[in-house]
Amino acid sequence: MKIYTKSGDKGETSLVYGIRVPKHSARVEAYGSCDEANSSIGLALSLLPEAEEWDDLRRVFHIVQTKLFHVGAELATPEGKKVGWPIQDEDVTFLEQQIDALDAALPPLANFVLPGGHPAAAAFHVARTVSRRAERKAVLVAEHEQVNSAVLKYLNRLSDYLFVVTRFVNQQTGRVEPNLHE
DSSP, X not given: OOSOOSTXXXXXXXXXXXXXXXXXXXXXXXXXXXXXXXXXXXXXXXXXXXXXXXXXXXHHHHHHHHHHHHHHHHHTXXXXXXXXXXOOHHHHHHHHHHHHHHXXXXXXXXXXXXXXXXXXXXXXXXXXXXXXXHHHHHHHHHHHSOOOHHHHHHHHHHHHHHHHHHHHHHXXXXXXXXXXXX
């Protein structure tokens, strides 16, 4: 199988089930943003220190990245077609549990946080903003077509989780968390 197909050379691509759409369609923008968020998470993970203390976070992110791939697959599936790996409310609950666990170990927020600190934390901030874009794009699709409500919830919680991860990484690496009033 060749990597290139040439089928997209005229500005169209295929959704799941082979339905052709313009590359600028809302669905393509939404699942493309999920792919970008997933890649950003991968970059951020690569910047974490090589130490066993990060293994739990890496395991959680393996689940998160897999689910984010599933979110993208759902958004690439045309309305009315069967989704291979549907996102469920329990996936959202998993993220909420991860948020609560990390947040419990952090000092309360006193100021607005600026992106930065440890390189991995800064990269997780980029992933957070890309996941917010994915959410906005998914909401746009949902305005015109049926979208699983768990997909929208998942993307919303993902950006919250990534925010808490940035704070956790900065705390664990001893980096000062940049904020507006420093």
